[in-house]
Amino acid sequence: MVKQKVEDLDWNNLGFEYRDLPYRYKAIYREGQWQKGELTTDSTLVLSEAAQDLHYGQEVFEGLKAYRRKDGGVNLFRPEMNAQRMANSANRMKMPAYPEDQFVAAVEEVVRANQEFIPPYESGASLYLRPFMIGTEPMVGVGAAREFEFRIFATPVGAYIKGLTPSDYMVSDLDRAALAGTGQVKTAGNYAASLYSSVEAHENGFADCLFLDPKEHKYVDEFGGANFYGITPEGQFITPKSDSILPSITKKSLLTLAQKQGLQPKETQIPFTDVDKFAEAGAMGTAAVISPVASLTYRGEKHVIGDGQTVGPKTRELYDELLGIQLGDRPDTEGWVKAVKL
Secondary structure, three states: OOOOOHHHOOHHHOOOOOOOOOOEEEEEEEOOEEOOOEEEOOOOOOOOOOEHHHHHOOEEEOOEEEEEOOOOOEEEEOHHHHHHHHHHHHHHOOOOOOOHHHHHHHHHHHHHHOHHHOOOHHHOOEEEEEEEEEEOOEOOOOOOOOOEEEEEEEEEEOOOOOOOOOEEEEEOOOOOOOOOOOOOOOOHHHHHHHHHHHHHHHHOOOOOEEEEOOOOOOEEEEEOOOEEEEEOOOOOEEEEOOOOOOOOHHHHHHHHHHHHOOOOOEEEOOEHHHHHHOOEEEEEEOOOEEEEEEEEEEOOEEEEOOOOOOOOHHHHHHHHHHHHHHHOOOOOOOOOEEEOOO
16 A cells, blocks of 8 residues: 655645555564554454454454644644553453553653644644554454454544534434443444444434333433433433443543533433433534434434534534644643644
């Protein structure tokens, strides 16, 4: 693949796609320990046709962003939580956790090595980082691998869903994850399971699909690539509590901000029959940040949130505060931001 040249980029029209940047990070696990990691210019993986990941799916990944500040500096947002979540995912998938301090250091190393590709502050874009780990040992029988590869690549991206504009979503009859399965793990299998519904949603003009709980199909779980929240007419921030959804760093951050803004945040089961009661709702995640929900269509019935056209005031306040902290425009009173030494 041809390496990306910075002069060929249009910072204001990046889209959300992969670009082959000069450097990525690589570390190998073999004989019971992690070897010393290093930067590499090689963007290809060479695997045996019998590699465990290709057949039995030992894979975990993360997603985080580096933001260019107005003064030219660069911020990461809570990278230690990505490190911790990836370690938790690895443990659930019987994989060796990559040391959390080394994870954060490796992220910073990749950002520094590719710093010319960090979009300028005024573009509204960012440098997306994708740490991932796969089982590489050749295997035919079902079992856990003993050899793994950890990598981090970077790519400049625009907004996952462009603009703070309410979008229509579809509710799926299928499940993203099993009740006692891997719903809380950031692993490829969960996303593979959501593809059918996501593609169906896009083909029918929806932004994405929403999944209900896998036990009763009665409660709101999460979107294909983001968590759900709703805000009541009284101004309370409510988000699903479920063992089958991914623990979102954006969600945890918004719960804190909602508390500060007097929204009395609450994690609880949300019956789908209650969505009509919300004055505002949104999808929240690293890629999406916050994407307002205009409506949810389930089995042909359209449930409109608010007026279905405008961004609610509480959603806008939360979005502005979160993004302001990430970009360094608002005070980071929680110590969430990590400045990268370039």
